[in-house]
Amino acid sequence: MVKVVVGTQWGDEGKGKVIDYLAKDCDIVARYQGGANAGHTVITNNKKYIFHLIPSGILYPDKICILGNGVVVDPAALLSEISNLKKEKIKLNKRFFISENLHLTLPYHKLLDQIEDKKRGRGKLGTTGRGIGTTYTDNYARLGIRVVDFLNEKVFREKLRVSLKLKNYLLKEYYEEKVYSLEKISREYRVYRKQIKGYVIDTSLYLNQAIRKGKNILAEGAQGTFLDIDFGTYPYVTASNPIAGGVCTGLGIGPTKIDKVIGVAKAYTTRVGKGPFPTEFKDEFGEKIRRLGNEFGATTGRPRRCGWFDAVLVKQAAIVNGLSSLAVTKLDVLNSLDKIKIAVGYRYQRRKINRFPNSFEVFSHCQPIYEEVPGWRRELSGIKNYRDLPKKTKNYLKRIEELTEVKISLISTGPQRQDTILL
Numbered sequence: 001m002v003k004v005v006v007g008t009q010w011g012d013e014g015k016g017k018v019i020d021y022l023a024k025d026c027d028i029v030a031r032y033q034g035g036a037n038a039g040h041t042v043i044t045n046n047k048k049y050i051f052h053l054i055p056s057g058i059l060y061p062d063k064i065c066i067l068g069n070g071v072v073v074d075p076a077a078l079l080s081e082i083s084n085l086k087k088e089k090i091k092l093n094k095r096f097f098i099s100e101n102l103h104l105t106l107p108y109h110k111l112l113d114q115i116e117d118k119k120r121g122r123g124k125l126g127t128t129g130r131g132i133g134t135t136y137t138d139n140y141a142r143l144g145i146r147v148v149d150f151l152n153e154k155v156f157r158e159k160l161r162v163s164l165k166l167k168n169y170l171l172k173e174y175y176e177e178k179v180y181s182l183e184k185i186s187r188e189y190r191v192y193r194k195q196i197k198g199y200v201i202d203t204s205l206y207l208n209q210a211i212r213k214g215k216n217i218l219a220e221g222a223q224g225t226f227l228d229i230d231f232g233t234y235p236y237v238t239a240s241n242p243i244a245g246g247v248c249t250g251l252g253i254g255p256t257k258i259d260k261v262i263g264v265a266k267a268y269t270t271r272v273g274k275g276p277f278p279t280e281f282k283d284e285f286g287e288k289i290r291r292l293g294n295e296f297g298a299t300t301g302r303p304r305r306c307g308w309f310d311a312v313l314v315k316q317a318a319i320v321n322g323l324s325s326l327a328v329t330k331l332d333v334l335n336s337l338d339k340i341k342i343a344v345g346y347r348y349q350r351r352k353i354n355r356f357p358n359s360f361e362v363f364s365h366c367q368p369i370y371e372e373v374p375g376w377r378r379e380l381s382g383i384k385n386y387r388d389l390p391k392k393t394k395n396y397l398k399r400i401e402e403l404t405e406v407k408i409s410l411i412s413t414g415p416q417r418q419d420t421i422l423l
Contacts, residue, residue, distance in 0.1 A: 001259045002217045004244050005327075007224025008263040008317035010233075010271040011242075012297070012304060014329030014412060015264045016041050019220045020056045021410070021420050022262075027215040029057030030066040030207060032250030033240040034222030035105060035135065036077040037128040044417045049088075053078050055220055058090060065092075066203050069101035070240065070250020072135040073147075074110075075192035098196070099203040100148035101252075106160075108167045108180050109134040115175050125236055126273035133239035138163070147200055150193060157186055204252025211257055219247045219258075225317040233363060236275030244321040262409065263323040265314050265400075267331045270304040272297050276364040279307035279343045293333040308341040308370065311403035316356035318406045325409035328397065332413050337375035340396060343368040344403060373399060380413040386423050 003022065007013045020042040023029050036052040042059060043049075049056070053073060055065040067073065082092060109131030116134070117127045127133060138144040143163050149155045161182055168179040210217060221242040226232045228243045240246065244261045248254060268289065271277045281289065286306045289295070295304035317323070334340055346353040346366035357363050376392035383389055389397075389411075397408055411421040 002211065002219065002253065002257050004219045004221075004247050004258055004261045004321075006221050006244050006261060006263055006317075006321050006323075007227075007242060008265045008314045008321070008323075008326070009224045009269055009310075010226050010275075010277075011222070011224040012270050012272065012295075013224060013264040013266045014327075015220065015222075016051065016056045017043070017329065017412060017415070017417070017420075018262070018264050018327045018410065019218060020044070020059060021417060022218055023055075023057035023060055023063055025216060026057065026063065026218040028064040028066060028207070028210055028217045029055040029220060030068055030203070030217060030251055031055050031071055031220050031222070032068045033070040033242055033246045034238065035072040035130060035132040036074055037130045037132045037222075037238070042417070043415045046416075052081060054081055054085065054092075054096065057218065057220075058085065058092070058096065061091065063095065065096050066207070066251075067098040067102060068203055068207075068251040069099040070246060071099070072103045072105050072132055072139075072240075073098065074105040074131065075189065075196060077105075077130075079192060079195055092199075096199055097201045097203055097206065098147060098199050099252075100146065100151075100200055101204075102147045103135055103139050103144045104147065104150055105131040105135045106145065106163075107185065108164070108171070109138070111171070111177065112167070115177065119175075124274065136239040147196070150189070151197060151200060153186075153190070153193070156189070156193075157182065160185060207251055207253055208257075211253065219251060221246060221250075225263075225320060226313065228320075231320050233275045234360060236273070260324040261321050262325055262327055263314070263317055263321055263406065264327045264329060265309075265317075265404075266329050267309060267334055267396075268293075269307045269310050269313070270295055271307075272302050272304050276360070276366075277305055277307055278346060278363070278366045278368045279310045279341075280305050281307055289333065292336070293330055308343055308368070309400065310343040310368070311400065312343060312345060312354065312356055314400075314406075315404045318404055323406050326400070326404065326406045327410035327412070328400065328408055329412040331393065331397075331411055332380045332419075334375060334396075335379055336377065338377065339372050340375050341370040341372050342399060342403065344371050345369040371399070381419055383413060384421065386411070386421055389421075 376390040
C-alpha cells in the first residue's frame with residue numbers, strides 16, 4: 001500500500017508528528033518535494049527532533065527513508081543533519097537513500113534567492129533565503145546539476161562552469177554582487193561528494209520494486225496545499241508541488257500505485273510569512289494562540305500568524321488532493337476557549353463566496369463568514385479513545401467533517417507520539 005500525507009493549509013499542520021505515528025506500520029518513508037526550507041518536528045520520549053530534509057520515519061530503526069528526485073538538497077545542510085542524527089546514535093547506513101535525479105542547491109542559489117526577494121521591494125515574498133526557488137528555477141531552465149552529475153567530477157565541473165558563466169554575469173553586471181569561483185566550489189564539493197556517494201541510488205526503481213514486493217510506503221511532502229506553486233495563493237507560494245499529485249513526479253511512481261491520501265489539518269489555521277489569510281486574528285488573541293500552540297517556525301523560528309479554522313480552504317484541499325481522510329492536529333490548543341469559530345464561507349463586495357477563489361485580488365479582500373460553536377474547556381491529554389472525548393469536542397470535529405466533506409481518521413491531542421487517537 002502507498003499512503004500519501006499532505007498538508008491542507010499553509011504548512012506547519014503537524015505533518016511530522018502524523019508521519020512519525022503512521023511510519024510504525026510502514027516499510028519505507030519517502031519525501032517527494034521541497035528542500036531545507038521546511039521543518040518537521042517530532043517529540044517522542046520527551047525529546048524533540050527537527051527534520052529539514054530527512055524523513056521523520058528515520059527515528060524507527062527498521063524503516064527505510066528516501067529523498068526522491070522532486071526534493072532539492074543543499075549538500076552541506078544534508079550532511080549536517082546526518083551528522084546530528086549520528087550523534088543521537090541513529091544509524092542511516094543501508095536505510096537512507098537519495099535519488100540520482102535530485103537537484104543540488106549550490107551557493108549561488110542561496111545568494112540569488114535572497115537578492116531577488118529583496119529586489120521585489122514591497123512585493124517581497126518573505127522566502128527563507130535557502131535557495132529553494134532558485135534551484136527549481138535552474139531545473140526548469142535546464143541549468144540544474146543533479147546528484148548523478150555531481151558524482152562524476154568531470155561532468156560536475158563542466159555543468160558548474162556553464163552555470164557560473166551565467167550566474168556570475170548576473171551577479172556582477174546586474175546585481176553588483178560578488179562572483180563565485182569554479183575552483184573554490186569544486187574543492188568544497190569534492191568533500192561532499194565523498195560523503196554523499198554511499199547514499200545515492202535510483203530511488204524510482206527502488207520504490208517500484210518495493211511496491212511489487214508488497215511493501216508499505218508512506219509518501220511525505222513539505223509545506224501545504226495553499227503553498228503549492230499551481231494551486232496555492234500565488235505568488236506567495238513555494239516553488240514545488242506539495243499536493244498529492246507531486247508524489248508521482250517527485251518519486252517516479254505512477255498514480256495508479258497510490259492507495260490513500262491523508263490530509264493533515266490543524267484545528268485552527270496558521271501561516272508563516274506574507275500572503276492573504278482571511279481568518280487571521282488581528283488582536284492579542286492571536287498572540288495567546290501562538291503561545292499556547294508554540295507557533296514558531298521549525299526552520300526559521302519566525303512567529304506564525306494564527307487564525308480560526310477555515311473550512312472553505314480545507315474543502316478545496318480535499319478536492320485538489322483527492323483526500324481519503326483527515327488528520328486533525330493540535331486540538332488541545334483550543335482546550336481553554338469558551339467559543340470557537342469556523343469559517344464556512346467568504347464575503348467579497350457584498351457577495352457570498354462558498355469556494356476558494358483563484359484570484360489573488362479577490363482572496364486578499366475576502367471577509368470570513370463564521371459559525372460559532374461552544375468550546376469544551378477540558379484537558380484532552382491522556383484521552384486514548386474517541387468515545388472518551390468531551391461531547392463538545394466531538395461536535396466540533398463532526399462539524400469539520402460536514403463542512404469539508406472528509407472523514408476524520410486521526411486526532412492529535414498533544415505533542416507527544418502517544419497523544420494520538422485513531423478513529
